[in-house]
Amino acid sequence: MAVAKNITKKINQSTSIEQKENFEPLSAQYTIDDKIPQTSYYHQTKAFAKKHTLKLILIIIISSLLISGLAFLGISGNYRNFLNTSVSGQVVDENGKPVESALLKIEDKIVNSNKDGLFSFSSVPLSSPKITITSPQHFYLEERIELRNSSNEGLKFTLKTLDYSTVSGKLEGKDLVLGKTKVKINKTEVPLNSDFSFKLEKSVVGQASLSITSDDHKDVLKQVNLLPGINDLGTFIMELGDLSIFRVSSWANSASLKNAEVVIGNITLKTDDSGNFSFRMKKGEKYSALIKNPGFISKSFDLDDDTKQLELVPEGKIVYTSDRNGKNAIYISNYDGSEETKIYETSELIREATKSGNEIFFFQVNKEEYNRGQENEQAYKVKFDGTGFGKISNITSFTNAEDLRTFQTISLNSRKVITYSIEDKRGVSNQTKINISNLDGSNKQAIRDRLFTFPDAEEVRDITVSSRGDKISYVITKLLYRNDGWGYDQKRTRILSVNTDGSNAKDVFVYDLKENEYSFDGGTIIKYSPDSKYLLYRFKEKLFIYNFENNQNKLVTESTAYLVENGVQFDLANNRFYFLDLRDNKYSLFYYDLNLSEVFRIAGTETGVNEIPKFHVEPEFGGIYYNMNGKTFIIRLGKELKELPIVSNYKMWRDPILTYRYY
Numbered sequence: 001m002a003v004a005k006n007i008t009k010k011i012n013q014s015t016s017i018e019q020k021e022n023f024e025p026l027s028a029q030y031t032i033d034d035k036i037p038q039t040s041y042y043h044q045t046k047a048f049a050k051k052h053t054l055k056l057i058l059i060i061i062i063s064s065l066l067i068s069g070l071a072f073l074g075i076s077g078n079y080r081n082f083l084n085t086s087v088s089g090q091v092v093d094e095n096g097k098p099v100e101s102a103l104l105k106i107e108d109k110i111v112n113s114n115k116d117g118l119f120s121f122s123s124v125p126l127s128s129p130k131i132t133i134t135s136p137q138h139f140y141l142e143e144r145i146e147l148r149n150s151s152n153e154g155l156k157f158t159l160k161t162l163d164y165s166t167v168s169g170k171l172e173g174k175d176l177v178l179g180k181t182k183v184k185i186n187k188t189e190v191p192l193n194s195d196f197s198f199k200l201e202k203s204v205v206g207q208a209s210l211s212i213t214s215d216d217h218k219d220v221l222k223q224v225n226l227l228p229g230i231n232d233l234g235t236f237i238m239e240l241g242d243l244s245i246f247r248v249s250s251w252a253n254s255a256s257l258k259n260a261e262v263v264i265g266n267i268t269l270k271t272d273d274s275g276n277f278s279f280r281m282k283k284g285e286k287y288s289a290l291i292k293n294p295g296f297i298s299k300s301f302d303l304d305d306d307t308k309q310l311e312l313v314p315e316g317k318i319v320y321t322s323d324r325n326g327k328n329a330i331y332i333s334n335y336d337g338s339e340e341t342k343i344y345e346t347s348e349l350i351r352e353a354t355k356s357g358n359e360i361f362f363f364q365v366n367k368e369e370y371n372r373g374q375e376n377e378q379a380y381k382v383k384f385d386g387t388g389f390g391k392i393s394n395i396t397s398f399t400n401a402e403d404l405r406t407f408q409t410i411s412l413n414s415r416k417v418i419t420y421s422i423e424d425k426r427g428v429s430n431q432t433k434i435n436i437s438n439l440d441g442s443n444k445q446a447i448r449d450r451l452f453t454f455p456d457a458e459e460v461r462d463i464t465v466s467s468r469g470d471k472i473s474y475v476i477t478k479l480l481y482r483n484d485g486w487g488y489d490q491k492r493t494r495i496l497s498v499n500t501d502g503s504n505a506k507d508v509f510v511y512d513l514k515e516n517e518y519s520f521d522g523g524t525i526i527k528y529s530p531d532s533k534y535l536l537y538r539f540k541e542k543l544f545i546y547n548f549e550n551n552q553n554k555l556v557t558e559s560t561a562y563l564v565e566n567g568v569q570f571d572l573a574n575n576r577f578y579f580l581d582l583r584d585n586k587y588s589l590f591y592y593d594l595n596l597s598e599v600f601r602i603a604g605t606e607t608g609v610n611e612i613p614k615f616h617v618e619p620e621f622g623g624i625y626y627n628m629n630g631k632t633f634i635i636r637l638g639k640e641l642k643e644l645p646i647v648s649n650y651k652m653w654r655d656p657i658l659t660y661r662y663y
Contacts, residue, residue, distance in 0.1 A: 086124065088154070094158060099113060099135050102133050135229070136229035165230075166200065167190070167226060185209070214238055218238070220236055220238070245278045247274070252636060262277050287302070314335055328347070329344060335621070341386075346364065354412045359382070379439070380392060404421060414468065416439070420433070434449075435447065456480065462475045467528065471528060473508065473526050490517070492510065493510075495537055497548075575594040580612075586606040588602070589613070590602065604641045625644075631643055
C-alpha cells in the first residue's frame, strides 16, 4: 500500500512540475523511495506516454470524425461502407415493345433509355433505393429495388401506356380575333389563350380531326395522329381568305336593300347603304347565305365568284287565270312566279279577276246563259289561302223590257255597282239614268237623270269608275231623230267626268260632229290613273290624256289599233302608262312617259298578227307581266324579258278596271 501511495504522489508531483516547466522531460534527479530502478520498462513506458499524449488525442479525434462521415453516407461499419455497384436493364410497354427516351432516376443519378429501351447506371451505392421512371406516353412508375454486391444486370421494368393524350399548339396570322376563331379536336372546342396558344388535356389517342376556323381566314382542316401523352402540333399560320363583295337588291326594280340581314353559317352581317356586304371566300369552300329584309321573301343563296348580285323578291302575289286542265281556275304565285297555288276552279266562265289586300275579286258567268246571249255576271271573292269564298253581288248585266233597257256592272277595284238605264219611247221621249252604289246596294247616288222629248235624245256609253271610287266618267252623244223615223243623227259628243257624290261635273272633251260623221268609230276606251289625276280616252283612232290638275288635253299617239281590246295600264311609280299597238304588222308593247310626253317601244315584246298578247302591270312595283306565245314573261326596268315558271292562256290578265260599253 505504501508503494502505491508513493507512486501516486510522485506522479501528481511530476504533473505539477511539468505544467510549471512546460512539459519538459523528467529529470533523472527524481527517485522513487521504493527502490524501483529508473531504467525499468515500466518507467520508460510512462515516460513515453507522458511525452506523446497530445498526438494520441489528435489521432483519436480524426478517426472518430472519419467513422461518423462514413456512417452518414449510409455505409455500415464493415467493408460494404466503401463499395458501389452498377445497374442496367430495359424499359418496355405492356406489349413488350421497347420504350425509348424514358427517364430513369436512382437517388441523384439520372439516365435515359435508348431506342431499344436499354439503360445503365454506374457507381450506384449498395442499398435498397427507389427507382422512378417517367415517359411522355406512359404512366409514371416508382419501385424499390434490392441491389447485389457486384453488378445488377437484366432488370426489366414495364410501363403502362397512357389512354389519353395532351394536345397543344399555337395560331399566328393577321387580324385574328379571339371570339371569332375556333379550334376543335373532333367535336371538342379547345379554349384559346390571349396569345392564341391552345392546350387540351386528356384528349383522344389515335386519329383525330383538327379544325381551325376564323371568320376572315382560310380554314385549317386536317387529320392528326395523337400519341399517348403530350402532342405539340406546332404553329399554324392562318391565311386571310379572299374578300368578295356582294350586292343585295330588289328583284322588282334593282333598288339597293340596305340593312338587310345576311347569315352565313354562324356569322351575321348587315348590308351597307349601297346594299353591299363583304365576305372572305375561302378557296375550295362552299358558302350559303340566308338573306332577310322586311317586306321581302327571305331566300338562301349559294355564294360564288360568278354570283355577286343577290335579289330578294318583294312580298306579294300576282293573280291570274288559266284553263290548262280543261277548267277555268284562278291561281296566285309570288311575283317571280314561284310557289304557284290554285285558289279556285270552276266549269263556269271566269271573267276579270283582281286583288285587294289578301283577297281576290272576280266575275263568273254561267256557260249556258252565256251561250244563249245572257251574260249575267256574278261577283265573287276568295282569300289567297282559298278560304272566305262567297258571292259579293248578284247583278243582272242586261235586261230588256219593251222600251226600257238596263245595264249593270261592277268596278271591282272601287267596289261599286254601276247601273245605267235608258227608256226610249220613239216619237215621244228619251230618258237616261246613271246610278252608283255600294256592292250591297247601299249609298245609292244618282249621277245622271235626263229626260228629252222627241226628236231630241241622248246616248250614254263607256261608263268608267276610278279605282279610288271618287270619280266616274262617261261618253254622252246628243242625238236628233229623223222625221222619217229611220234612226237619228249624231250631233255632239262629250266626255263628262263627275265626282261620285254628284259634284264637280266637268267636260273633258267636246266635239261637234259634221253631217254623216260618227263620234267614236271602232269604240272608245276610257280609264283613270290610280291617283285619279289623269284620264285616258280615244277619239277617232287617236289616244289622248287629260290632266285634271291643269285641265289640259294632250295627244299621246295616233295609232291605237288594239287599245279597245286590251286597254292601258298605269305605272305611276315610274310616271308612265303602257299600251299595246299594232305597228309594222307586229303587236308590241309601248309606254308613254308622262314627264317627257314621248312614246317608247319595249324591245322583245313583238309578236305576229295571229297572236294578240296580254299584259298586266303590277302596281306594287311596276313590273310588267307579258303573256305571249303560250309563255309568261316579266319585264322590269332596265332588264331584259325573263320567262317565269307559270302557265296560263290568253285570259291570263284582263283590265281590272271594268268599263261598261254600249254599242
